Amino acid sequence: MTLLAQTLIFGLLTGGVYALMSSGFTLTFGVMRVINLAHGALLIVAAFFTWWLWDRTGIDPLLLGLGLTVVMYGIGWVLYKTVIARVQRIDPELTLVASFGVAVAASGVLSLIWGTEARAATPSYFNTSISLGEIVIPRAQLYACVGAVLLLAALYALLRGTFVGRSIRACATSRNGAALVGIDVERTMAQMFAIGAATTAFGGAALAVLYQFVPDSHYVWIGRVLCIVVLGGFGSFAGAAAGAVILGIGEALTAAYWDTRWTTAVPYLLIIAILILRPQGLFGARHRLEGATT
C-alpha cells in the first residue's frame, strides 16, 4: 500500500511539471496550427539560463524560472516575428521544418556558449525530502510541481478572464470571424506564440533542478511533450494536463511494479493504444476545417 501511494506521488509530482511543459506547445497548436518543434529547445534554453544565473548569483533557480518568463516571452515573440510568421505565410506546414531547424541551431549555439558537459542546478534542497511516515516527498519535485500548477492556473485564468485570452480563443475558433469583429489576428498570433514560449521558463527551470541536461537534451523533451499532447489530444489544454499526469504515473508504476527497463517505452505504448482506440486523443475534438486557414 505504501509502495502504491509512494508511486502515485512520484507520478503526480512528475506529471504536474510535464503538464506545464506541454501546455505552451498544445496551445500554440490549438490556436495557430503550428507544431513548434523548437519547444523542447526553448525548455533547454530556459534551463541553461536558469543554471547559469543560479551559478552566478545563487538565487533560487525556481524563482529565477518565474523571472525568466518575461525573457522567454520575448524570445518567443522574436522567434515568431523572424521565423514562424514568415514561413507560415509561404506554407503553414513548413513551420514544422523551420522550428526543427531552430531547435538544432539552438542546441549548437548552446554548446558553443556553455559546452557539452551535463549541467544541473543544485539548490540546497535539490536532494532533500519531506517524510510523511514511510512516504517521502522530494522537496525539489514538490516545489516544481506546485509552481507548475499555479502557473497553469494563471494561464487558464489569462485565457478565460482577459481580453487577450478571449482574442486568442476567438482566433482558435475562427480566424476570419475574429478578424471580422475587429481582433488584430496577427498580433494575437504573436502573443499566443510568445505565451507558449513563456511557459518554458518555469518548465525549463524545473528541468534544470530535477534533471541533468546537455544542449541536445531537447530531443528527449520534445519527444515527451509530443507524447503527452498526442495522448491528451492536440490543442487541448485539459488534455495536456491529463496526458502529463497519466504519463507521469504510468512511468512510475512501470518502474515500481513491472520492469525498470520498460519505463522509457511507456509513452510510446500509451500512444499506440490511444491511436488505435481514440485517434483524436483523450480530450481532443475532431476539428472543424476552415477553408481559408487550413
Added chain:
Amino acid sequence: MVAAAALALTAAACGADGGGGESGAASKEPLVIGMSLPLTGPVADRAKPGLEGYRYWVDEINRKGGMLGRQVKLKVLDDGFDQRTAISDYTKLIGQDKVDLILGTFSSDLNLAVAPIAERYKYVYVEPSGGADEIFERNPKYLFFAQPATTQKLPKQFVEMLKRAPADQRPKTVAFVTVDDPNTTQLEEILKRDLGALGIRTVLSSTYAQDATNFDAIVNRVKRANPDLVVSGAVAQDGINVVRSMQKLRFSPKMLYQVNAPTDPAYADGIGEGATEGILTYLGWSAEADYPGNREFVAGYRKQFGAEPSEDAANSYTAGQVLAKAVGEVGKLDQPAIAKWLHANTVETIVGPLRWDAAGRSQGEMLLAQFQDGKLRVIGPPSAATTEKVIYDKPSW
C-alpha cells in the same frame, strides 16, 4: 554539434588539399586518422575530454615530427551515440574517404557495432573504451583494447577488497541498478557470481534503459530492498541521477560501488560536494601513477585545455600511443603487419605496459579507487595503493 561540424569541415578541407598533390609529394601529405565519437547525445560529456585526449596526442606527435615522417590529422565525425550512425561513419571513413588509420570510439555499446566494421575492412582498431566481453567473443584479429583490462577483470580488485574486509564490515546484501549496456550488464553478472561466492546475497537486480530520466521510482525499489551494498552500473550522467535520487529518497547504503560516472568531471558538482566521500569505483588510469610519460601527459594536458585530464582523455591518449608505437615499429601503413606486431609485443603506455591476447583483450588490471576527502585515492591492489585507509562504512548523505 557545431563544433563537430567545424571539425569535419577542417578535416574535409585537409583532404581536398591532399588530393591535388603530385605523386612526388605524396610522403609529405598529412596522414589522416578517422574516428566517429558520440560528441552529442547522452554520453557527450565524456566524449568531449575523450576527443581532447586524442587532440593532445596528435599535437604532441606532430611536435615530435609526426608519424612515419608525415604530419597527422584527425578526421572526426559525430555519431550522436547511435550505433547505426557509428557504423555508417566508420564505413564511410574507411571505404569512401580512405583514411590511413582509424581510432576507436567510446562505450561498449558503440564499439560492439564498430569493431566488426574494422575487422571486415582489415583496419587495426585500437579502442579507448568498450571492454564488454561480447565485443571480443568473435575473436577479432584487428581489435585492441587500450585500457588495462576488459570487463572480465574490471571488478576484480573490488571483490578482493571485500575479501580483505573485516567480517563485521562486509556487506550481507547487494542490489544492482544497471543501465542496459553490454559492459555494465556483464559487470552485474560477474559480481553476482563473485559476491554470491562470498555469501553476499542479491536482493534486487534492476536494469534501466539508456535514455531513462526518472530515477526516483527506480531507486525507490532499491530503497525498499534495503541492501547494504549498491552496485550502480552506469555509463555517464545516469550514475549521477541514480545518486541524486538516493539522496532525495533518503537512502544511503553502507557501501556504494559505481562504475564510469565517478570519473566524470561533472560528478562532484552533480551529486553535491561532500557527498562523494566513501564512494568506490574502478580506475583504468590514475593521474598519480608513475608510468613513463604519465606526468608529462597530465601536466601538458592541463596546460593545453586548462582542466585536469579525465580518465576518458587518458584512455584516448593511450589508444593513440599504442597505434603510434606499432606503426612506428612496422615502419609502413600495413594493417595486417601492424596487428601482427601488436599481438606479439608489449607497449609502454601511461596506463602501464599493455599486451593483448589473440582477441585483443588487454592483460593488465584495473585499479580500485575510493573518494576520500573529495579526491579519488587508489586503494587496490595494495601494491599500487596511494592510501592505506579504506572506508567500509560510507558516511550517510
